[in-house]
Amino acid sequence: MIIEYHRSEKLDEALSLVARTAPLTVPLGGGTVLNRPGREPVAVVDLQALGLNTVRKAGKNLQIGATVTLQALEEAPGIPEALRRALKLEANYNLRQVATVAGTLVACDGRSTFTTAMLALDARLTLLPREEEIGLGDLLALREETLRGKIISRITVPLQTRLAFEMVARTPADRPLVCAALSQWASGRTRLALGGTGKDPLLAMDGNEPAEGTHRGEGIEAAARDAFAAAGDEWATAEYRSAAAAVLAKRCLEKIGSA
Numbered sequence: 001m002i003i004e005y006h007r008s009e010k011l012d013e014a015l016s017l018v019a020r021t022a023p024l025t026v027p028l029g030g031g032t033v034l035n036r037p038g039r040e041p042v043a044v045v046d047l048q049a050l051g052l053n054t055v056r057k058a059g060k061n062l063q064i065g066a067t068v069t070l071q072a073l074e075e076a077p078g079i080p081e082a083l084r085r086a087l088k089l090e091a092n093y094n095l096r097q098v099a100t101v102a103g104t105l106v107a108c109d110g111r112s113t114f115t116t117a118m119l120a121l122d123a124r125l126t127l128l129p130r131e132e133e134i135g136l137g138d139l140l141a142l143r144e145e146t147l148r149g150k151i152i153s154r155i156t157v158p159l160q161t162r163l164a165f166e167m168v169a170r171t172p173a174d175r176p177l178v179c180a181a182l183s184q185w186a187s188g189r190t191r192l193a194l195g196g197t198g199k200d201p202l203l204a205m206d207g208n209e210p211a212e213g214t215h216r217g218e219g220i221e222a223a224a225r226d227a228f229a230a231a232g233d234e235w236a237t238a239e240y241r242s243a244a245a246a247v248l249a250k251r252c253l254e255k256i257g258s259a
Contacts, residue, residue: 001040001041001042002041002042002043002044003023003041003042003043004023004025004043004044005028005043005044005046006025006043006044006045006046007045007046007048007049008045008046008047008049008050009049009050010050011050011128011151014027014045014047014050014151015128015129015151017043017045018045018149018150018151019149020043023041023042023043024040024041024042024043025042025043025044025045026042026043026044026045027044027045027047027102027151027152028044028045028046028047029047029048029066029067029099029100029102029103047066047067047151048067050067051065052065052066052067052068052153052154053065053067053068053069053072054068055068055072055073055076057078057159058156060158060159060160061156061157061158061159062078062079062156062157062158062159063154063155063156064101064154064155064156064157065101065153065154066100066101066102066151066152066153066154066155067100067101067102068100068101069096069097069098069099069100069101070087070090070091070095070096070099070100070101070104070114071093071096071097073087073101074087074088074096078159080162080163082117082163082164082165082181083114083117083118083121083163083165085113085165086113086114086116086117086165086179086181087113087114089113089114089167089175089176090104090112090113090114091104101155102125102152102155105118105123105125105136105139105155106139106143106147106152108140108200108201109198109199109200110195110196110197110198110199110200110201110202111175111176111179111195111196111197112195112200112201113165113167113175113176113179113195115136115140115195115200115201116165116179116180116181116193116194116195116201117163117165117181117193118136118155118157119136119137119140119181119191119193119201119202119203120163120181120182120183120191120192120193120203121157121158121161121163121181121183121191122135122136122157122158122183122191122206123135123136123155123156123157124136124155124156124157125139125152125154125155125156126152126153126154126155126156127146127147127150127151127152127153128150128151128152128153129150129151131153133156134146136155137203140200140201158185160185160186161183161184161185162183162184162256163181163182163183163256164181164182164183164251164252164253164255164256165179165180165181165182165252166179166180166248166251166252166255167179167180167196167248168244168248176195176196177196177197177235177236177240177241177244178194178195178196178197178228178236178241178244178245178248179194179195179196179248180192180193180194180195180224180245180248180249180251180252181193181195181252182220182249182252182253182256184253184256187208188208189206189207189208190205190206190207190208190220190253191203191205191206192204192205192206192220192223192224192249192252194224194227194228194245194249196231196236196241197228197231197233197235197236197241198231202227204223204224204226204227204245204249205219205220205223205224207219220249220250220252220253221246221249221250222246223249224242224245224246224248224249225242225243225245225246226242227245228241228242228244228245229242231245
């Protein structure tokens with residue numbers, strides 16, 4: 001429940017407000033999460049007037065402002081097609097028009113297709129006031145503690161990687177039972193992220209995968225299978241998820257290899 005609303009036009013003012021603990025004050029992006037019933041009372045600082053809504057290339061990276069909406073990112077030029085697909089699966093069109101990139105990442109659960117893809121890309125978040133940079137995986141592990149009194153200003157992802165995304169669900173429009181996102185750098189570095197269960201997506205692999213030969217794909221499949229070996233819940237058994245994750249990971253690698 002929102003008990004106070006502030007719309008800051010200066011970053012310093014917004015940072016001063018989120019530093020408060022009484023009442024607890026948090027940043028507000030699109031409001032799709034903070035407006036949900038049942039949340040604890042909070043004061044909010046609307047970030048819309050702070051100019052954090054741009055998408056731009058910076059060298060070999062793409063810098064995404066924290067308040068860029070999911071739909072604006074999906075429509076931005078130069079976005080990998082696999083990331084576009086993950087964005088479309090994250091929420092319907094109306095929600096994508098409102099939900100922000102930073103808010104979606106912070107509020108995600110394990111079935112978030114967008115967060116899974118961003119984790120595979122090794123997304124980095126810049127936190128104010130100290131301009132500190134943190135990896136998305138590190139943030140997800142300790143969200144509340146890490147973000148207390150801070151504002152995410154931008155999210156940075158590499159442009160010179162190849163990304164593939166695959167998922168299985170009960171229906172094409174449903175949230176995933178298992179999804180896999182795989183990113184590969186020219187150096188051979190390969191990151192595999194899996195989603196579909198739990199409180200956040202998980203990183204199953206960050207290492208090198210053979211570019212060719214008889215062992216290509218074996219490491220990816222094994223990493224995916226092991227990562228979901230105990231991933232059973234009311235939606236799917238661990239055996240199903242483990243096997244499906246291995247298949248999806250291999251498909252991702254094959255897509256990247258044929259690109």
